[in-house]
Amino acid sequence: LEDFGNLNAFRLLSDLRGEHCLFDDDIQGTGAVILTGLLSALRVTGQPLSGQRVLFFGAGQANVGAAGTIVAALRETGLDAAAARQCCWCFDSTGLLVASRPEIPAQNMPYAHEHEPVDDLLAAIEALRPTALIGASGQAGAFSEEVVRAMARLNERPVIFALSNPTSKAECTAEQCYTWTEGRGLFASGSPFAPVEVDSRRFVPGQGNNAYIFPGVGLGVVASGARRVTDDMFLAAARCLAAQVTEEMLERGQLYPGLTSIRDVSVAIAAEVATLAWDGGLTDRERPVDIRAAIEEQLYQPLYPHYA
Numbered sequence: 001l002e003d004f005g006n007l008n009a010f011r012l013l014s015d016l017r018g019e020h021c022l023f024d025d026d027i028q029g030t031g032a033v034i035l036t037g038l039l040s041a042l043r044v045t046g047q048p049l050s051g052q053r054v055l056f057f058g059a060g061q062a063n064v065g066a067a068g069t070i071v072a073a074l075r076e077t078g079l080d081a082a083a084a085r086q087c088c089w090c091f092d093s094t095g096l097l098v099a100s101r102p103e104i105p106a107q108n109m110p111y112a113h114e115h116e117p118v119d120d121l122l123a124a125i126e127a128l129r130p131t132a133l134i135g136a137s138g139q140a141g142a143f144s145e146e147v148v149r150a151m152a153r154l155n156e157r158p159v160i161f162a163l164s165n166p167t168s169k170a171e172c173t174a175e176q177c178y179t180w181t182e183g184r185g186l187f188a189s190g191s192p193f194a195p196v197e198v199d200s201r202r203f204v205p206g207q208g209n210n211a212y213i214f215p216g217v218g219l220g221v222v223a224s225g226a227r228r229v230t231d232d233m234f235l236a237a238a239r240c241l242a243a244q245v246t247e248e249m250l251e252r253g254q255l256y257p258g259l260t261s262i263r264d265v266s267v268a269i270a271a272e273v274a275t276l277a278w279d280g281g282l283t284d285r286e287r288p289v290d291i292r293a294a295i296e297e298q299l300y301q302p303l304y305p306h307y308a
Contacts, residue, residue, distance in 0.1 A: 002026055002061060004063040009061050010107040021221065023229040029210035030062040031069030031219070033256075034161065035238040037064035037208045038070065040245045041159045047131070050077045052087055055130035056111075057121065057171065058093040058137030062163070064107050066134065069238065071110075072231055085110050085281060089128055092114040092137075095119035096128075125150045132159035136190075139164070143172035144182050152181040163190035163208050174205040178253075188255050206255035212262060213237050216269025223270060223295045226277035226283040236272040241265060270295050 001009040001024045003161070013024045042049060054070060056063035067088040074084035090097040090111045096118040097104070097111055104112050118124045125133070125147060133151055135143060143162060151158035158181055162171035167189070173191035177185040183198040188208040196203045217237055221229055244257040244265050257265055271292040278287045288294035 006061060007105065010064070010105075010204055012281045017229065021229060023214075023217065023234075024061070024065075025210055026061045028069070028114030028229075028231075029213040030043070030136070030163075031067075032213045032234040032238040033208050033210045033241070034062075034066035035073055036095040036212070036237070036241040037077070037161060037188045037206065037255045038132060039238065040160065040250065041132070041157070043132075043245075044186060045157045045159075048077070049074060050087070051080055051104075051134060053128060053130045053305055054088050054132045055124065055128055056088065056090045057133060057135040057142060058139075058164075059090040059097055059111075060136065062136040063134060064111070065092065066136075067111055069234060071239070073235055078236070084268055086113065089113065089124075089130070091118075091121055091124050096124045096250050097255045108228040122147050122150060125154070129154050131155055132161070134161045134163065136163045137171060138169050139171060140169045141172065142227050143176075145176070148172060148177055148180040148185070151273075154186055156185055157186055159186045161188045161208055163188070165190040167191040167193070174203070178203050186255065187253065203253035204249075205253065206249075207259060208256060209259075211259075212241050212256065212265060213269070215262070216240075216266035217273050219266060219295065219299075220270035220273025221277070223284040224274035224276070224277035225289075226275060227282050230276065230280070232280075233273045233276055236276055237269045238274045240269045244268065267292065267295060267299070 001012045009024055016022055056067060070088055071084040075085060088111050098115045098117055099112045114161045118127060151160060160177050164170050170189055172189055175196045177187040178196045178198045183201055186204040190209060192207055193205040217233055274291050
């Protein structure tokens with residue numbers, strides 16, 4: 001939907017999703033993959049989702065979509081909408097998004113909170129004391145050493161996601177995050193980074209890419225014949241993806257499963273999405289006894305005979 005203009009994407013999604021079977025990957029897919037990373041990080045910190053304060057660096061489709069997904073997950077924990085939104089703050093090219101700012105886009109309004117204006121990221125971190133810093137700004141190096149060290153001073157295990165693509169636009173590198181946090185940072189990036197060694201410990205950066213989400217969601221919708229794509233499907237996708245992260249992965253700093261397993265991950269997500277379609281009466285197709293097995297039968301298998 002961004003192809004019709006970035007400012008139109010949220011409006012088009014809102015206007016069309018009730019009549020057509022569609023979703024926006026940059027908004028909903030990225031939101032789900034960011035929620036996955038946060039859920040994985042919380043398994044390390046032992047903190048509840050309701051105790052988080054997330055500062056989004058960049059207030060475009062990806063981060064605002066992620067804020068909406070996190071708010072939906074928080075509401076399932078019992079928070080009301082207002083309290084859930086207070087957990088999500090945005091910092092863009094103008095500074096901290098606050099209620100007094102003029103001409104705020106409609107999709108950003110829920111995250112424009114009462115606060116004095118702050119035009120410096122480090123100052124915003126000191127004022128808000130976030131537990132997680134999520135970058136999707138396209139501004140390479142925006143997470144400076146001072147910024148990362150501030151997050152590490154405020155949090156025993158700071159969550160720092162530098163998700164801008166390609167690697168050259170990442171807000172910080174994996175090595176910078178692990179080095180500046182003395183190995184305490186919980187890091188994810190949008191593009192791949194090589195493993196990093198800090199104090200004889202080897203860290204494997206997770207890749208928070210929405211390629212984990214949209215194939216499985218799309219497969220589940222197509223396989224079930226769902227008439228609509230719902231927010232619950234993306235929450236289910238996020239939780240399903242997080243469930244694929246093992247304790248061994250977390251031990252080496254990996255918040256997402258390896259991309260080599262993405263085919264199996266997609267099937268698992270598709271089964272969750274399809275189950276929601278049948279449970280919610282969103283399809284007229286006959287429900288198979290084994291939903292996952294039925295989906296696996298529909299998979300395209302890229303296997304070719306060997307020619308000598």
